[in-house]
Amino acid sequence: MQYDEIYLIDTWRILVREWKWCVTALLLVLAVTFAFLHTISPQWEATAWIQIGQVDTAPPGQDPKAEPLQRVLTRLQLEAFQRGVLQRAGLVPRTREAALYRKSMKLEPQPYAGPLIKLTLRAYAPQQAAQLADATASELQAIHQAIEAEPLARAHARLDELRSELQTALADRDRLQQAVASAGKSGTDALTASLLLAGRNGEIHNLQQAQSELAERLSANYTYGTSLMWPVEVSGAPVFPNRIAVWAAGVVLGLFLAAMAAIARDALRRAAMARSALRRGVQPNPPATALTP
Template identity: 55%
Template sequence: MEQDEIYLIDMWRIFVREWRWFVAVLLVVLAATFAYAHMARPKWEATASIQVGQVGSALQGTDPKVESFQRVIQRLQTLDFQNDVMKSAGFSVKSPEAQLYRKSFKLEPEPYANLIKVSVRALSPEQARQFATATLTQLQAIHQGLEALPLKLAKERLDEIQTELQSAIADRDRLLHAAGQGGKDETTPAVAAILLSGKNEDIHTLQIARSELINRLSPNYTFETSLAWPIRVSDWPVSPNLVLTWGIGVFFGLFMGALAAIGRNVARR
């Protein structure tokens, strides 16, 4: 314990004796920190929560999403996709803006909520919002191409069911008329009644199929890839982080100042 106290006292004496070196190095580090904090270009971050689109008319037991969740994540992370986003936004893939976009690109998937949170950074709030919007637009364009055929087939099937239903209703009306006529042939009303029963079953089946398909094509089950809520842009620059920068600067300055004082004391000896 006494040795530790003597050691601390010796260290204190070194700092007192070499305080000029300690303060000089500390000021140099703080000056460098000040220069970095004021010369580094501020960067803003935009966050978009993207909901992956789906087509509700998909077969039961299959994934209704336009593109599987995992594949969407892999697509977003590819260099080709990110470069296409930059081109669509009017930037060269080698520009500083594009490099910052790719470097800062971050994903936070939430598969159970069918959401992918995309975060990107830019040199201004407007540009950050532009990059997030361009990311969504590029993904939407791809998914619109993928969902075009399933939607077309579903709508064609709905038209077919509607046509069959109208035809079945017309047949039922004729049978109702025949069943009510009677006539010379006494079996005609009975036969018409039997046919009418079968036709009513057909109509009921077609009505269920039509209602189910209309429901599956409703916005609850069929929707495009879109934003779950508006894009959020940081109120303040996220980089450089002044609190963190100054904290590291002060700590590093104290460490280097102490090292300089000890080194100077050794040199004197």
């Protein structure tokens, strides 16, 4: 413990003696920190939640989604897709804004929530961050609309076909009911008409059930397009640089370098004194930190 106390005292004396070097080093680091904070462009972060669209008319066992989750994640990272997003947002691909968009994009899949994709990206302005997030969702939505167009058209055509068949079956049932009524309660014609009416009623029931089921699967609960689940959220303040953290790091680094500068200056001073003493033929005094018990 005695050596540590002596060492701390000697260090403090060095810092006091070389205070000009301490202050110079500290001010230099603080000046660099100030210049960094006032020259670096601030960055805002946008967060968006994208829901993958689906057409719920796929065969049993098949994924009704426009694309599987992993394929969507891969698509979002393709250069061609990102180039389309930048064009949609009105940005030139070879700019620092475009480079920041590519570098800062982060994707977090949520397979058990839709699935959903949490998208975060950064831009040099809050409006631009929101615009890029919207453009990313819109570009993906346009691609999925093209993918879903054919199965959706087939499903609606099938629904129209079921409705037409149902109308025809209802008209036949009305005709058979009139035939049964005109034939009376006995006779071969009445029996035949009754059997045909019963068969037509069963067919109408099946058609109504199929129409109702297909219409339900095409409703907004089960068939929907790729879209943003909620509006894009943009950070209220720049996420980079963090001014408090940068200033704290600058102060800590400045104090450290100030101490190192003072110790280095003291070592140079002692070395110069030792060389001067040797030239005069005088034995130099040992440093205070070399005391022995």
